[in-house]
Amino acid sequence: MPTGLTQAERAELAPNGWSKELLTGFKAGERAALTEVYRMHAEPVALLLRHGFSFEASGTRHRFVGYGSGFELQDVLHETFRRAFEPRSRANYDGIRPYGAYVTTIARNLVLRSFRAREVLFPLEDGEHPTAATLALLDEGPNPERELHDAEVRELVTAFLATLDSDQQRLVQLRFVEGLSQRDAAEALGLGRQRIRTSEKQLRRALLIYLREHGEASLIEGVVAAVGLPALFGAELLRALDEVTR
């Protein structure tokens, strides 16, 4: 539940911390309410699917290492919320339990359903003590192939950034390095928000074309989409941007 609220404001909240209006709209299947709930919970679920979790089955400890494939992650994220937003699921949600835990468990169940079919994703964790299945996030640790691939993708993106004009580089800096919202970035650049949206779309298109033109042959096979490790982010991108904007 949000802190720092007045008593009156608390009275307006449902037990799960949502506003009563949001809960009512959600139960009724109103688009605005469902959109707000999705935006509130999609990222934590996506991160769970990205980083994995440990669980126990038939007395044996396993670890789901997370989806290396962006496509697979999106596919399961989509299915998670599709199920969570079904009329029956919404009707069954009591508004008392935290919704994050509720939807995360749906995602976890989806992963576990494929357990038997895709055991390759679940290497045994030797030496770990069996415990009840938890949602503990696990670091995948270093992997030479992955690190090499990450470096290659980073180089590609760095090279792509070098092709951008100063306005586009400024947009990348504000939106993705400084983390400004579209609204704030628009203000900082003296542009309309729609212009920012259009520019971002153009940026994405240009990146995909660049990747197609330069990336297919250079990336090593077999470890696709293993990039995105938090440890590689931030400082590296800043350094890359520094290099191309210097």
Place this chain on the structure above:
Amino acid sequence: MSRPSKLRRAIEREMVDGLRAGRRRVLVERLRGNESERRGWDRAIAALRVLEDRAVSRTEIDQVERWLFDDLATQGVVEAAPAGRGRGWTWLGATLATVATAATLLIWIGGGEGDPQPAITTGDTGELIGRGGLGIARPLGLELVCGTPPRPARDHGCALDELLGFSVRLGDEALDPRAAAALAEAPLHLSVFGIAETGEVRYYLPNPGASELPELAMTKGWTALPTSVRLAVNHGPGRVRVFALASALEPSTADIDRLAASLAEQARASVDDPPWHLRLEADELAPLCSDVDRCASAESEFLLLNPDPARDPARTRP
């Protein structure tokens, strides 16, 4: 600048502008379980994550938001997106819900999925389930039989002096109700053809002696087709892949030649592959399946045994 493949163009369009819901579902189905084909997708996502400096990019989360609300609108759960609404580039791909399209593939999830009790399950039939528990509904079933009494051709092969028969069923309990309703609207025409190891096409239905195609309606059971193929005619030893298509329009032999040419280039399907008509490009299917909700496909294969067992090392193979 090199010209991208059709698949790559579709992926880029989906990631930047957003495909219409129906095309997007077909694309996603095609990429499921096909690691090599989704490599371009995965690389693009990887680069977007680096660009956005996130473990999971906003772009991919927004993309899923668009998929989700397109599907909910199609199901009538929410109203369709008003133009110009939405965050970031999400609105760009939001269109009015189109026909159910790959709903013919989407699994109908029964019982208790919204109730988050940790569990490990498989499908009711024990079939392999692709990642995310997303099974693939296969509304059209095809069974090949040969010999007397009839035996499954897929398991034991057939002899050259035997007749090949067919059983089919249209209907799947895993089928999304919307997709089932679309398939049940009117009887569909069934065509069946084979591709020999040599690449030659075998015309089973229609064929020069039987141009009228049987009509298929939704049913819970299997139906034996009133036609059989004398394998001694126009066949030789080796593996034959057999493809069935239920479509609103009757295919001509030219249509079958076109489909066979495309299918001959594809590897044998695995459990993770969608039905074959959804693995083909839209222009290869057109106009037979311009409405993919009104199409269903199935495939099987059998080994035609060499009359001289000593010359047929494959005889012992299932």
